Amino acid sequence: MKNDGKDMLDLKSMVALLLSKLWIIILAAVLGGTAAFCVSKFLMPLKYASHISMYIQSYTTFNENPDQNFNNINNSKQLINTYMEVMKDDAVMNAVAEELRGSFENDVLEQNFSVVNGRITPASLRSCISISSVTDTSALKLSAVTKNPEVSAAICNDIAKVAPDYLHDAVGVGQINTIGTAEVYNSPVAPNVKKNTMLGLMAAAMLAACIIVVIDFFDNTVKDAGRLGESYKKAIIGEIQQFDESKKRKKDVDDNHVKLTDKNVPFAVVESYKSIRTNITFALSTSEKKIFTVSSANPSEGKSTTSANIAIALAQGGNKVLLIDGDLRKSCQHKIFGIKNKKGLSTAISKMAALDECISKDVMEDLDIMTAGPIPPNPSELLASSNMENILDQLSERYSVIIIDTPPVNVVTDAMELANKVSGIIMVARYAKTTTDDIDNAMKKIEFAKMNMLGFILNDIKTGRSGKYYSKYRYDKGYGYGVKYEEDSDEDKTETPEKSEKKTEEKNQSKKKKGGK
Template sequence: MTLHDYLRVARGRWKIVLFGLLAGMVTAAACTWSMPRQYSAGITIYISEQSGVNGISGPYQANPLPEQKVRSYTTLLAGTRVARDVANQLKLGKPADEIAGEISASGQPGTMLLTATVTDRSPLLAKEIADATGDAFTRLVAQLETPAANLPAAVSARVVEPAALPVDPVSPVPAMNFGLGVLLGLAAGYALALLRHALDTTVKSADELQTLTGAPNLGTIAHDADVPKHPLTVQEHSRSPRAEEFRKIRTNLQFIDVDRSRKAIVVTSAVPEEGKTTTLCNLAIVLARAGQRVVVVETDLRRPRAADCLGLEGAIGLTSVLSGRVTLDDALQSWGAALLDVLASGPIPPNPSELLASGQMANVLTELGRRYDMVLLDAPPLLPVTDAAIIGAACDGALLVVRHGRTTRNQLKAATSALDAVSARLLGTVLSMTPESTSNPYYEYYSALEETDPDLEGTAPIARIATGPRREPKRNGKSNGLLSGRLPVDALDAL
């Protein structure tokens, strides 16, 4: 992985990194609050060597104490022998090993000074142990350095700086604990983010989608939390970046199989809840606004949603036509002032797959293909049922909608295999519900444009479609005549 990849992981999994940071801070706070307060008291001991033939004593100044002696005195100062004498002197009732664990000793290089530091939960006890340690050590040095009876000791030790009563605790240190908690939390959070990234098999980029399917990616649709309430984005927010993405899909779709002027395309997905129905409805609107004759066919006979998305009645529709109860002309509904037509699902049948594979269904598709430039069929997901594959084999191709961060690579491969099994052509893919990016050039352009020209906000003026007027498909055997060619579209749709 490159540095850019690591940064992308941190940006994409920022919630995990933030969770690790917060966990580290909470842990540091809990440890700081629960740790017992420790107080330190220290003493300074001066070592002097006796000299002179007459027994006159004085400090040894020619050279400092040899390193071996310094290490020996340091070991003795923090050893169990001195700790045992301290325990007996203060009558602490603690074992010598425990007291020795509270004493630390060191020698100052180039000097004849030793320091002993005692750390304990009680500031008073720390001071008492430190003073007792100095007394016990000086006695031990005098005993060890006396060459013989009635002779002065060769080396003497004196406490030159007794212990002071500590006021502030030396442990815990909140600043250090919080700093360590932040660093460890960030490291743990990022490590968890890397692990999650390594284990994540979902599709998150258009390039990866194109590599896995071998089909071109026609566009990416950003996630919009308002879609469940207002699914027809291009109708209500015609200048949003999301609406512009549907126009890009429309343009790319028109360049696929340019020799065929009329197309029947099934819009499906690998698994449910990937946004195929809203994608189909918005795509149908932008195609119709470009002057094409469009019909939406609700072939999802298990959980139909297209009619509800468009605000139409679905009680009479495709199954009504297939069963012979009504004619195709009677089942078709006009939407948006005859902008496009819709063939709803009708009553949900017990045998959807058999109906969709019937000869009557083939006749309906043939008739719709004769009347319309674009027939868009909303089909169920490919993996749970075979309906979409059956319809795909009878159409000019399939458009596969893949949800960002949800559809896995295995599910995507299984979906494309289901289409290949029936020789259905995968025309392209749409990556839906991608994280919204304010760096979108279209978003930046129109945000700046609306700030300078408020008149551009709201509904665009009526514009004449460049392709000129078109005829409305016959209903009940009669033609309703020419449409005016003037539709409520925004300026971009007029191009």
């Protein structure tokens, strides 16, 4: 059964994941940067700053003694922190507020501060100022930022005006001096559009990356064949990449069946089915019955298409193959191969028609097909009947391999009814759709029925530049096998007697020329 717990994403897997979703991260970054730019440019109010420098002295005068002057500077530094706290006190703020009320109209003040009962609150005024000490000096730098450049300058000048009296009363030591006055600067200091845009861009990109990682961590769909095999201690019969045609479908795999012999089937898919053919041959090598079923946990996971292509691949390998459509409820093998479904498995089991009449012979070279036939009222009972077992015994003498396409395991019990009549079952899982919970439920039913589990086939694997399976399925171009395969197959399909005679004549002429020389 499945191993408990989910492995943490390692660094390599996380990088591969983020690269595969790079377009989402880039899109999120662009949207985040655009939003930050628009908010900064059009919604955030402009703010203006002004400043003034203040110098602390512990004594009123300096003298010619250098040591005494040095001590004065040290004492001034020690007073700085005390002065900074005093200057932010409510008493100082209220005094500055009164000065501002005498200089500006109420409308201007209300745009910049919180005004209650006609008075500027100390907290709103304090939030507009910042006081910092200049490193290794006894100087203070007072800055004010508001929506009005004149108000910012007035705050600095008013604090410089009222602060000395409060500092003298509170501390009683030293004095504070200013040089010049705060000026009005009409260039806004905020918002910083460039900085905000970059922050918005980076924040959106990081948020998108985090969301992608979190979603992937809690995603329990099957995306790794190796982990699937290790979790359930079962073999991986094969991995099939997404067909080019299947990318165009809108609903599910069963709505767009693609046979191995159709045109433009990727070379990697052809090679995958050849590998599956080899693995199935080994899996059945120790079994007396060369009969196996193909199923899936849920509908629309590609088990019918996979069954058909496995049958084609085995027939191309020189085996006499019979494909039985055992899905008596929702048959589709007759649609895949374009044959009639008036007689089939249901009529054969119920003895409404002779066995040979229910088999479509030579649908392809070395491949016969028994369709499902008319839908019966009791599919499970028919598959579990002794007539079904007798039919399989008779057919096993005529065919080297028999494949039965059965309904999904988690939907009905039809596949389980064949447990003692076949050598085993192959489960098809669809990439990024089949969940581990689905497979858990299917495996419990398979084990309960004591059915031999041959292995998994991971179907419909999506490939991409940063995807896990990209490098695995690109060897056709790297070594030129894909081109050669397509050319050979095209020649075989278009070969005519006239072309064959022409080729023979060209070869004979070439031999004569070589002999003449």
